[in-house]
Amino acid sequence: MFIETPTNPQMQEADILELSDVAKRHNLLLIVDNTFYTPLIQQPLKEGAHIVIHSATKYLGGHNDLVAGLIATNDETIAEKLFNIQNGIGMTLGAFDSWLLVRGMKTLALRMKKHEENARSVSQFLAEHSLIKEVLYPGRGGMLSFRVTSSDLVDPVLRKLQLITFAESLGGVESLMTYPSVQTHADVPKEVRQQIGIDDCLMRMSCGIENAEDLIEDLRQAFQVER
Numbered sequence: 001m002f003i004e005t006p007t008n009p010q011m012q013e014a015d016i017l018e019l020s021d022v023a024k025r026h027n028l029l030l031i032v033d034n035t036f037y038t039p040l041i042q043q044p045l046k047e048g049a050h051i052v053i054h055s056a057t058k059y060l061g062g063h064n065d066l067v068a069g070l071i072a073t074n075d076e077t078i079a080e081k082l083f084n085i086q087n088g089i090g091m092t093l094g095a096f097d098s099w100l101l102v103r104g105m106k107t108l109a110l111r112m113k114k115h116e117e118n119a120r121s122v123s124q125f126l127a128e129h130s131l132i133k134e135v136l137y138p139g140r141g142g143m144l145s146f147r148v149t150s151s152d153l154v155d156p157v158l159r160k161l162q163l164i165t166f167a168e169s170l171g172g173v174e175s176l177m178t179y180p181s182v183q184t185h186a187d188v189p190k191e192v193r194q195q196i197g198i199d200d201c202l203m204r205m206s207c208g209i210e211n212a213e214d215l216i217e218d219l220r221q222a223f224q225v226e227r
Contacts, residue, residue, distance in 0.1 A: 004033040005042070009145045009180045009198055009204040011136040019126045020048025029078075035059065035171070036143050040112050058171030059142075062111055067222025068093055076145040082115040111173065111209055118175075118207040119216060125216045131223050133201070142207045143170060145180075151200035153225060154179055163214055170206035175215055179202040 001023050005014040016032060023030040031051040033043035036126050038059045044052045054060055056068035073079050093101065123137040126146050131153060137144040148154060157164045164175045168183045170201050178184060192197070207215065 001028050002031045002033075004035075006036055006138050006143070006160070007078060007079070007180070008036070008137075008143075009202060011138050011143065011145055011182065013138050015134045016042075016044050016047040016049060023050075024048070037111060037141050038108060040109060041116075041140055045072065048131065050075055050078060055171075056101055058169065060105055060108065060171075061101050061116075062108065062172055063100075063173035064169060064174065066097060066100045068097055068101050112142065115171075115207055116140060118142065118209070118212045119144050121212040122205065122207055122215055122219065125219065129223060143204070144207065147199070147201040148203065149201070153209040153223075154200070154203065156225040157203075157222045160225070161218060162221070163210060163218040164205070164222075170204075172206070173209045175208035175210060176206045178206070179206055 001013050001015075001019060003019060006012055007014075016030075020030050022028075028045075029050045030048065031053065032049045033054075034042055034044055034052050035058050036053045037052070045129050050073060053074045054070040054072075056070045057066055060070065061068060071082055073082065115215050119137060119142045120139075120173045121136050123146075126144075127131065127135045131149050132146050133149050134147040135144065136146060148157070158177065158179065161177060164177050166178075168174045168178050169176060170178070180198050180202055181190075181193060184204075185193055188198070
């Protein structure tokens with residue numbers, strides 16, 4: 001069983017303990033993508049998951065200057081198999097990439113605290129804005145999504161952003177805005193996107209570690225568009 005919690009970009013959380021019980025009953029491995037929450041917010045191995053994966057490019061690296069992945073397990077048999085695969089095919093990080101990742105993880109706790117503080121402030125601002133019809137924020141972490149009242153707002157808003165960058169990644173010190181229907185989920189057929197809630201009004205924001213008031217002011221001025 002492979003799950004992502006919270007999901008991207010709907011920000012839906014899964015009950016890892018419950019799913020681990022299902023996996024145990026059916027003799028399955030439970031694999032959890034914990035990229036959004038990092039080990040500081042969520043520790044799936046302690047809730048029964050067998051394998052946890054991270055896009056270390058994101059929060060663990062934290063500076064948008066690294067491409068890396070991470071696999072964690074507390075099962076010795078699985079760990080040995082993973083080691084043998086990596087040792088055999090050589091798909092491991094180089095020395096400098098490893099150094100960048102270690103450097104980023106040294107400040108992870110400080111960064112996540114600020115990411116989360118900013119996301120809470122931004123989500124509150126968006127929830128009260130007349131051009132936003134829904135905010136998707138689970139109450140923790142630095143990621144949130146929201147729906148504008150009309151897809152016609154998306155292009156002018158993205159063009160007006162000044163501090164926040166229109167880009168596809170997440171988890172770095174800079175705040176990024178993404179439009180899932182034409183970026184992260186562009187290869188998903190439109191009818192499927194509609195069924196799973198990724199419509200043309202949905203936008204996703206990775207809150208960085210800037211001053212929260214500056215982020216809110218940037219969003220405020222960006223939403224000052226002609227209707």
